Amino acid sequence: MLGKGDYDRMKEQTSSRLFLSRFRKKGNLKGVQQTNWIRFCGFLALVLLLPILVNESFYLTKATFAGIYSIIAIGLALLMGYAGQISLGQAAFYGVGSYATAILTTTYGWSPWLSLLISILLPALLAFIMGYTMSRLSGYYLAMATLAFGIIVHVLLLEWREVTKGASGFYGIPSMSLFGYTLSQGVSYYYFVWGIVSLVVMLSLNIVHSHVGRVLRSIHDSEIASSSVGVETGKYKMQIFILSAMLAGLAGWLFAHMSYSISPSSFSLDASIIFLTMVVLGGSGSIWGAVGGAIFITFISVVVHNLGEQFTFITSDFEQVIYGLILVCVIIFIPHGLSALLYRRSKGSY
Amino acid sequence: MLLEVRNVTKKFGGVVANKDVSFSIEQGQIVGLIGPNGAGKSTMFNMVSAVFPPTIGEIVFEGKNIEKLPNYEVSRLGIARTFQNIKIFKNMTVIENVMVGLHIHTRSSMLSAAFFSPRTRKEEQILYETAMEYLKFVGLEGLYDQMSSSLPLGALRLLELARALATKPKLLLLDEIAAGLNHKETKEMARLIQQIKEKGITVFVVEHDMDLVMRICDKIIVLDQGSKIAEGTPKEIQNNEDVISAYLGADIEEKAGEGA
Amino acid sequence: MENFLQFFVTGATIGSIYAIVALGFVTIYSVTKVINLAQGEFVMLGGMIMFTLVSRGLPYWVAFFFTIAIVMVIGWGMEVTILSKAKGADPLSLIILTIGISIFIRGMAGIIWGKNPVRIEPFTANESINVGGAAITPQSIWIIIIMLAVVLALYLLMNKTLVGKAFQACSVNPIAARLMGINPRKMSSFSFVLSAILGALAGLAVAPIMFPAYDMGIMLGIKGFSAIILGGLGSAPGAVLGGLVIGFLESFSSGYISSGLKDAIVFTCILVILLIRPSGILGEKSVGKGGL
Numbered sequence: 001m002l003g004k005g006d007y008d009r010m011k012e013q014t015s016s017r018l019f020l021s022r023f024r025k026k027g028n029l030k031g032v033q034q035t036n037w038i039r040f041c042g043f044l045a046l047v048l049l050l051p052i053l054v055n056e057s058f059y060l061t062k063a064t065f066a067g068i069y070s071i072i073a074i075g076l077a078l079l080m081g082y083a084g085q086i087s088l089g090q091a092a093f094y095g096v097g098s099y100a101t102a103i104l105t106t107t108y109g110w111s112p113w114l115s116l117l118i119s120i121l122l123p124a125l126l127a128f129i130m131g132y133t134m135s136r137l138s139g140y141y142l143a144m145a146t147l148a149f150g151i152i153v154h155v156l157l158l159e160w161r162e163v164t165k166g167a168s169g170f171y172g173i174p175s176m177s178l179f180g181y182t183l184s185q186g187v188s189y190y191y192f193v194w195g196i197v198s199l200v201v202m203l204s205l206n207i208v209h210s211h212v213g214r215v216l217r218s219i220h221d222s223e224i225a226s227s228s229v230g231v232e233t234g235k236y237k238m239q240i241f242i243l244s245a246m247l248a249g250l251a252g253w254l255f256a257h258m259s260y261s262i263s264p265s266s267f268s269l270d271a272s273i274i275f276l277t278m279v280v281l282g283g284s285g286s287i288w289g290a291v292g293g294a295i296f297i298t299f300i301s302v303v304v305h306n307l308g309e310q311f312t313f314i315t316s317d318f319e320q321v322i323y324g325l326i327l328v329c330v331i332i333f334i335p336h337g338l339s340a341l342l343y344r345r346s347k348g349s350y
Numbered sequence: 351m352l353l354e355v356r357n358v359t360k361k362f363g364g365v366v367a368n369k370d371v372s373f374s375i376e377q378g379q380i381v382g383l384i385g386p387n388g389a390g391k392s393t394m395f396n397m398v399s400a401v402f403p404p405t406i407g408e409i410v411f412e413g414k415n416i417e418k419l420p421n422y423e424v425s426r427l428g429i430a431r432t433f434q435n436i437k438i439f440k441n442m443t444v445i446e447n448v449m450v451g452l453h454i455h456t457r458s459s460m461l462s463a464a465f466f467s468p469r470t471r472k473e474e475q476i477l478y479e480t481a482m483e484y485l486k487f488v489g490l491e492g493l494y495d496q497m498s499s500s501l502p503l504g505a506l507r508l509l510e511l512a513r514a515l516a517t518k519p520k521l522l523l524l525d526e527i528a529a530g531l532n533h534k535e536t537k538e539m540a541r542l543i544q545q546i547k548e549k550g551i552t553v554f555v556v557e558h559d560m561d562l563v564m565r566i567c568d569k570i571i572v573l574d575q576g577s578k579i580a581e582g583t584p585k586e587i588q589n590n591e592d593v594i595s596a597y598l599g600a601d602i603e604e605k606a607g608e609g610a
Numbered sequence: 611m612e613n614f615l616q617f618f619v620t621g622a623t624i625g626s627i628y629a630i631v632a633l634g635f636v637t638i639y640s641v642t643k644v645i646n647l648a649q650g651e652f653v654m655l656g657g658m659i660m661f662t663l664v665s666r667g668l669p670y671w672v673a674f675f676f677t678i679a680i681v682m683v684i685g686w687g688m689e690v691t692i693l694s695k696a697k698g699a700d701p702l703s704l705i706i707l708t709i710g711i712s713i714f715i716r717g718m719a720g721i722i723w724g725k726n727p728v729r730i731e732p733f734t735a736n737e738s739i740n741v742g743g744a745a746i747t748p749q750s751i752w753i754i755i756i757m758l759a760v761v762l763a764l765y766l767l768m769n770k771t772l773v774g775k776a777f778q779a780c781s782v783n784p785i786a787a788r789l790m791g792i793n794p795r796k797m798s799s800f801s802f803v804l805s806a807i808l809g810a811l812a813g814l815a816v817a818p819i820m821f822p823a824y825d826m827g828i829m830l831g832i833k834g835f836s837a838i839i840l841g842g843l844g845s846a847p848g849a850v851l852g853g854l855v856i857g858f859l860e861s862f863s864s865g866y867i868s869s870g871l872k873d874a875i876v877f878t879c880i881l882v883i884l885l886i887r888p889s890g891i892l893g894e895k896s897v898g899k900g901g902l
Contacts, residue, residue: 140705148877159874206466210458224433225437226439228437320713320720323710324713324715328710332692
């Protein structure tokens, strides 16, 4: 069995029909984490049905926001749960993606589809630079570095007035169109955002349940053992960090073209902490948990908002108190988040 | 020569863990590294597997200097290891652990994984089957879908062995692989190590179980207080005055320590 | 030159506040290995509680000590109710936990005190002293004196008293400390109490020059955290040094460059310093690669 040249054998079999038929029969790799596609279809059905059940525009806008946050939360969940690293500056990538497209489309008249590239690649580049220079840092030092990065970007958005128009915000961002159809706030944008969320979920589930995902989990479990079997741990951590930045940039792009205006306050440290809360609540390392966490937190803000309309003493500070309580309670009572409560990780598919 | 350690010294701050140690390992042998507690055996192992570099000296594997390489590259060159205090991926099943061990023989990237390309799928299938073969070799095939955190110690040692073998090493480092095993399990382990040798893999062991070392090793290297004090066949080592006094001395010190 | 002197004094003043906050971080970290990101909230509570007590008619110095006592109880309560439940959690979880506590306290403060900043009288008469063209307020001098007093008091407490020895023993080797009959649980509570006192003191000292508001804690907490990271995690002299460095960076960059950009400049400098010395200025332990 040893030294049989499995890789050569693999190449042979790639072209072999025999192998393909065997794959269909034995496709069930028991004992290996795999995607539960039934759950994914259920999710798609819910996404499709929601606008039929809820058609008040306020709720639809909130549901669209939940989708945008889901994308950021998925990236952060991959970073925290798979690379075992914390980012207290995720809102910065979100902000860079958002401002990049706002400036390029409004000031320079680019097409939103062209600026999408920049909205994704610029955060990726920043993440690469950060990851490259901060590769020697870990633990609290890394938390500090990401925190500092988030604050720097926030300050620049506020102060670089010629470009970002400062604290009052950036106005007049064009909405985008798809096949000649204008996507504006409401049902069309809801479907657009959740369509992208579904795509992101699918791609992330594929990554997580592939050999790459397994390697990432191994790094989280024991970095030293992982590198002892030849895993370039640094490379994989960097890839995940870049991926999480790209997803945040994508979310920023969606956010900018949904809103007519954006301002730096959406990309402050508070925003980073809210993203963190979503991931912690859902359970870091779980894609579904991240989506659930984003929806749940958005739901809370809606509830607080509605209560606030009826009772004047309920202000946005209640949200902070609730988020704080969520973080504390989850870490103490359910450290693996809600997803761990709902189904056992050990059963494989999640 | 498969591996040559040349004048290696390792200092941690002011503490000298290894002092001017040289030895070599020939292709196809089972070589033992022994010595009383604190002799610097684990430090030497960590340097050979490139967990950290030596302070002074060279480590040459197949004619290539490896002392400054990161450990994932060293494992790509063909050095695999197990750990004294087991480092299994505990949030994974048994077979997934071995599949990670096959990592250097995979090619799929994050991008191809994201789009679940046919190649990725085929690779996954082959990883699975190959991993199963390694599990069969160490006798864990029945437990393949168990969470590895639920395994007893003996099975964990075997799983680590399977994971290390999955990298297809030329040199396999076993760090106290029999520690904590009962008599029967130790015997089984000795048999496995012999089989691994028969596959043409060179084995380098750190071991406390003298019985095991004397039975399986072709050559033994003895460290004491960081320096090499002897090298030879098991028979030569058993009759070496320095070795006996080193072990007796350590014994007496330990006993004195316990008494205090 | 006059400007320089003015910025220097301002830097020393805010630097001293950061140093006290940072010492609060070190106190907790050395015993429990927890970075308490809610440390800044102690400072905020110090200022806000003082305001409430004074506006209720309590004499200034009575209110002063009452405030310290109240914040102390809050710090103790935090350790007993929350952090003791999270023993053995990894750094990542602990960071999240203390962030949770921090935003909880901030939210509560927003509900209780509202969003408007409050005003608190300085310790003594408020006429600036003119030294070489720079106007120095007496409160600045008080802040620097308090910082020096805190450093001295901590030094004496840690090195000359039994409780300080026990404290140090816990931080160096908790298991051995337990074997010697020291209760690490008590020491952990003690560290939070001590750290809350330090936070409250910083809040009381800075309140007259800063107009405290419910959300002042977060930035102070972050600056304190930066100070200990900069100085080298767990090192008390490093914390003071880090705090002062950040204070001076902030004051000079806001004076000579732009007050809006000061935080960006400060944090860029911190990143650059971490790049050169990944374990801080006075940190010795290697970070990054963990041993076996």
